[in-house]
Amino acid sequence: xxxxxxxxxxxxxxxxxxxxxKCEQNLGHDTMYWYKQDSKKFLKIMFSYNNKELIINExxxxxxSPKSPxxxxxNLHINSxxxxxxxxxxxxxxxxxxxxxxxYFGPGTRLTVT
Amino acid sequence: xxxVTQMEGPVTLSEEAFLTINCTYTATGYPSLFWYVQYPxxxxxxxxxxxxxxxxxxxxxxxxxxxxxxxxxxxEKGSxxxxxxxxxxxxxxxxxxxxxxxxxxxxxxxxxx
Numbered sequence: 001x002x003x004x005x006x007x008x009x010x011x012x013x014x015x016x017x018x019x020x021x022k023c024e025q026n027l028g029h030d031t032m033y034w035y036k037q038d039s040k041k042f043l044k045i046m047f048s049y050n051n052k053e054l055i056i057n058e059x060x061x062x063x064x065s066p067k068s069p070x071x072x073x074x075n076l077h078i079n080s081x082x083x084x085x086x087x088x089x090x091x092x093x094x095x096x097x098x099x100x101x102x103x104y105f106g107p108g109t110r111l112t113v114t
Numbered sequence: 115x116x117x118v119t120q121m122e123g124p125v126t127l128s129e130e131a132f133l134t135i136n137c138t139y140t141a142t143g144y145p146s147l148f149w150y151v152q153y154p155x156x157x158x159x160x161x162x163x164x165x166x167x168x169x170x171x172x173x174x175x176x177x178x179x180x181x182x183x184x185x186x187x188x189x190e191k192g193s194x195x196x197x198x199x200x201x202x203x204x205x206x207x208x209x210x211x212x213x214x215x216x217x218x219x220x221x222x223x224x225x226x227x
Contacts (some may be wrong), residue, residue, distance in 0.1 A: 092158075108157050
């Protein structure tokens with residue numbers, strides 16, 4: 001069974017479009033995250049949710065909006081996509097919040113904006 | 115602010131060689147330290163961690179010791195295999211998470227047969 005799953009795995013779209021990435025975890029964890037990995041492999045946390053409540057919102061454009069319908073899901077919606085949004089986006093979850101570390105990662109969604 | 119510095123890659127070794135990937139950090143207080151591994155096309159996996167000074171994390175033949183006096187958490191393995199080829203990330207969490215999470219830039223390791 002996949003612990004943290006994301007869909008889609010690949011997403012190619014044009015500038016200006018709106019897209020969503022879905023994430024689900026079946027580990028029963030209270031905390032979920034979104035991370036962005038750029039083309040140089042640099043990783044940065046974007047958002048952290050604990051029990052559906054936003055805990056961390058790093059400096060990201062407000063075109064990015066996370067939505068958590070329940071504890072097991074954390075989706076990422078991106079409006080008005082820009083070229084610089086091209087990256088791999090990872091969802092993760094953890095039982096203890098960041099105190100336990102960056103979490104269990106999903107396989108990633110490679111977003112390409114053309 | 116917090117920071118994590120890793121040696122630049124790629125690091126290329128022959129199979130069965132000894133591996134060291136350096137990681138040093140700056141942080142307030144007493145951070146928890148982690149090593150993550152990313153295989154091609156996959157997400158990150160926790161490799162090992164240490165939560166206090168002098169702790170040694172170990173897993174799959176890899177080890178790292180939390181050295182507060184040198185603010186380091188170097189990753190070592192006695193004999194690497196081709197299957198260890200991946201990108202390795204050092205990370206820290208400080209303030210129990212309240213002060214955030216910081217990743218190093220990653221070190222690409224290539225093991226040649």
